[in-house]
Amino acid sequence: MQRLMRYLPLIAPVLLWAVPCWLLLYAGQHWPFPVTLTGTALCAAGLVGMPVAMVRGHGKRQRDRAAIVGDTLLGAVWVLFTWSVLLGVLLRLALTVTGVGDGQDRARTVTWATLGAAAVLLCWGCAEARRVPRVRRLDVRLPRLGAGLDGTRVVLITDTHYGPLDRVRWSARVCETVNSLEADLVCHTGDIADGTAERRRAQAAPLGTVRASRARVYVTGNHEYYSEAQGWVDLMDELGWEPLRNRHLLMERGGDTLVVAGVDDVTAESSGLAGHRAHLAGALDGADPGHPVLLLAHQPKFVDRAAAGGVDLQLSGHTHGGQIWPFHHLVRLDQPALAGLTRHGDRTLLYTSRGTGFWGPPFRIFAPSEITLLVLRSPGAAVPTAEAPAG
Known part of the structure; x- marks a missing residue:
C-alpha cells in the first residue's frame, strides 16, 4: 500500500488522461483516422503539459501563469474522466437495453454526450467558482448561551x-457582502491564500475593510504552512484582525459571556515553526x-478534541464541500463532516463551511461557495428558521 501511494502522483495523471482517451476515441467508435489522431495527440499533450505546468506553477519557481494552466487542466480532465466513466x-447500457442504434452509433x-456534459459543467463550474458567494443563514441554538447574547x-x-x-x-466584493450582514463577530478560519503574504497582499488587503461590532478573528489553515505562516499572521494583525493562536477573547453582553477561542491548524506542529501547534488547553x-x-x-477533524474539551460550537472550513463532484467522497475519508451543521457528542456542534473561494482548479461543481451568517440563540429564544444538526 505504501508503495502504491508513493507512485500515485505518477499513476493518477496517466489514468486521468488515458481513460477518457480510450472511452471517447477507441471503445467502438471507429472514428476517421484524423479524428482519432488529433484526439490522441490532445490527450498526450495534456498528459505531459499538466504535470509540467503544475510543477512550474506550484514548485520552487511559483510561476502564476503556469499554475493557472496546470490547475485548469487538472479540473478539466477530472470532469472529463468522471463523466466519460459514468456516461x-x-x-x-441504457442505449443497449432500449435497442437504440448499433454498437458504433451508441459509442x-x-x-x-460526454463532451457536451463536460463543456456545460466546466462553464457553469467556472462561473460558480468566480462569483461572490451567496449568503447562507442559519440559527444555531446553544443550550449554555445566556439570554443576553441571544441573537x-x-x-x-x-x-x-x-x-x-x-x-x-x-475580494473587495466579498468584504462588501460581509459588511452588509452587520456582524457582531467576523471569523476567518484559515487558508487565506496560496502564496506568501508578500505575494498576495493586494488580494488580501480588502480584508482590512471588514467591519464587526465586537471583533474580527482569524486562525491559520494548512495552506498558510506552505507559505510562511507567520507572515500571514502578521499581515492579518496589520489589517486589524485578531489572530487567535491558541488563545481566546470574551464577548460580553447583557451580563452574559461567550468565550471565542481559536487554535492553529493541526498541521502547524509538523511545519517546524516555533510556537505553532494546535493546543486547545492553551486556547x-x-x-x-x-x-x-x-x-x-480550520479542519473539521479537530472536533474530536473540541468535544472532549467541552466546546459548544466549532467553526471550520477546509473541505470546500468537495469543490468538484464527486471529489467529496475522498474528502469524507479524511474528515468527519463535509458541510453544514453536525452534532458530535452530547454538547458539541460543528459547522463546516464549503468555503468562500476555491483551491487550484477554478471550478466549483455541485459544491457552491458560501459566506455564512450564524445567529446564535439561547435555549428559551424563539427561532424563526432553524437548521437541524445531523447526527
Missing part, C-alpha cells in the same frame, strides 16, 4: 485561497468553564 457505462453518442450575529468566511488568478475585485486557559465556547479550528 460510458450508464448511457451505453459515438456516448462520446458526444449574536457571527459571519464566517474561510478558504479564500487568494492565488495565481488575480481576484482583488472579487481555553483562564476561561471560566461555565461559559459557552465558540471555537475556530
Whole structure:
C-alpha cells in the first residue's frame, strides 16, 4: 500500500488522461483516422503539459501563469474522466437495453454526450467558482448561551485561497457582502491564500475593510504552512484582525459571556515553526468553564478534541464541500463532516463551511461557495428558521 501511494502522483495523471482517451476515441467508435489522431495527440499533450505546468506553477519557481494552466487542466480532465466513466457505462447500457442504434452509433453518442456534459459543467463550474458567494443563514441554538447574547450575529468566511488568478475585485466584493450582514463577530478560519503574504497582499488587503461590532478573528489553515505562516499572521494583525493562536477573547453582553477561542491548524506542529501547534488547553486557559465556547479550528477533524474539551460550537472550513463532484467522497475519508451543521457528542456542534473561494482548479461543481451568517440563540429564544444538526 505504501508503495502504491508513493507512485500515485505518477499513476493518477496517466489514468486521468488515458481513460477518457480510450472511452471517447477507441471503445467502438471507429472514428476517421484524423479524428482519432488529433484526439490522441490532445490527450498526450495534456498528459505531459499538466504535470509540467503544475510543477512550474506550484514548485520552487511559483510561476502564476503556469499554475493557472496546470490547475485548469487538472479540473478539466477530472470532469472529463468522471463523466466519460459514468456516461460510458450508464448511457451505453441504457442505449443497449432500449435497442437504440448499433454498437458504433451508441459509442459515438456516448462520446458526444460526454463532451457536451463536460463543456456545460466546466462553464457553469467556472462561473460558480468566480462569483461572490451567496449568503447562507442559519440559527444555531446553544443550550449554555445566556439570554443576553441571544441573537449574536457571527459571519464566517474561510478558504479564500487568494492565488495565481488575480481576484482583488472579487475580494473587495466579498468584504462588501460581509459588511452588509452587520456582524457582531467576523471569523476567518484559515487558508487565506496560496502564496506568501508578500505575494498576495493586494488580494488580501480588502480584508482590512471588514467591519464587526465586537471583533474580527482569524486562525491559520494548512495552506498558510506552505507559505510562511507567520507572515500571514502578521499581515492579518496589520489589517486589524485578531489572530487567535491558541488563545481566546470574551464577548460580553447583557451580563452574559461567550468565550471565542481559536487554535492553529493541526498541521502547524509538523511545519517546524516555533510556537505553532494546535493546543486547545492553551486556547481555553483562564476561561471560566461555565461559559459557552465558540471555537475556530480550520479542519473539521479537530472536533474530536473540541468535544472532549467541552466546546459548544466549532467553526471550520477546509473541505470546500468537495469543490468538484464527486471529489467529496475522498474528502469524507479524511474528515468527519463535509458541510453544514453536525452534532458530535452530547454538547458539541460543528459547522463546516464549503468555503468562500476555491483551491487550484477554478471550478466549483455541485459544491457552491458560501459566506455564512450564524445567529446564535439561547435555549428559551424563539427561532424563526432553524437548521437541524445531523447526527
